[in-house]
Amino acid sequence: MLCTDGSELATAAMKESLPLLAPADRTIVVAVSTPVDAEFTTGTGFATGPNLPEVDEQHMTSGDLAALAVLRDVVAELDLEQVEMMSIVGEPGQAICDLAASLPASVVVIGTHGRSGFRRRLMGSTSDYVVRNAVCPVLVQGAG
Numbered sequence: 001m002l003c004t005d006g007s008e009l010a011t012a013a014m015k016e017s018l019p020l021l022a023p024a025d026r027t028i029v030v031a032v033s034t035p036v037d038a039e040f041t042t043g044t045g046f047a048t049g050p051n052l053p054e055v056d057e058q059h060m061t062s063g064d065l066a067a068l069a070v071l072r073d074v075v076a077e078l079d080l081e082q083v084e085m086m087s088i089v090g091e092p093g094q095a096i097c098d099l100a101a102s103l104p105a106s107v108v109v110i111g112t113h114g115r116s117g118f119r120r121r122l123m124g125s126t127s128d129y130v131v132r133n134a135v136c137p138v139l140v141q142g143a144g
Contacts, residue, residue, distance in 0.1 A: 001105040002029045002078075003096055003130075006070035011077050013111030013141035018078070020139065021107065028084045029075055030099060031067045032092040093129030101135045108138045 002017075004010040067087035075083055088095050100108050112127040127140045 001096075001100055001103065001108050002027065002074075003108060003110040004029060004031055004070065004074045005092075005111075006031065006074065007111075009142075010111040011074055014074070014078055014109060017109045017139050017141045021109070024106070026084065027080060027082065028086055028103070028105075029071055029078075029080070030086045030088060030096065031070050031074075032095045033064075033067050033087060033089050034091065035089050092126045093133065096126070096130050097133045097135070100130075105136050107136055108134050110138065110140055112140050112142050 002014050004014065064087055068085070071085040071087065075085060086099070088099060090098070096108060096110070099105070108130060110127045110130055112125070127138075131138045131140060
């Protein structure tokens with residue numbers, strides 16, 4: 001299971017990781033989108049009541065389309081064949097761990113931004129969460 005956020009760093013990390021892995025029976029490239037808060041409308045900055053179903057559907061569809069575009073770009077960049085693309089919604093670390101358990105995945109490949117200290121504590125670390133909570137081995141790769 002290859003995880004991406006669409007960044008150049010994530011793609012570079014996956015490129016460096018692929019030669020380390022045995023050929024897989026199944027390869028899945030995953031992008032995680034955070035859920036849209038239905039209590040806020042875009043562009044106003046003010047909280048409102050629940051959105052109309054059409055607006056929620058538009059948010060979900062645009063998020064899915066953006067994730068699909070990211071996944072297609074990553075698969076093309078990595079020159080992967082016989083690959084599945086999955087877009088999931090949730091908090092990234094938890095969503096990745098849940099998907100890895102449900103597949104079940106033999107390994108999770110995830111990039112890291114290399115933050116440390118205060119920035120890591122403030123912003124959190126998806127890769128750190130996955131390493132501590134995944135049910136399978138995790139390969140964390142920084143680009144470069």
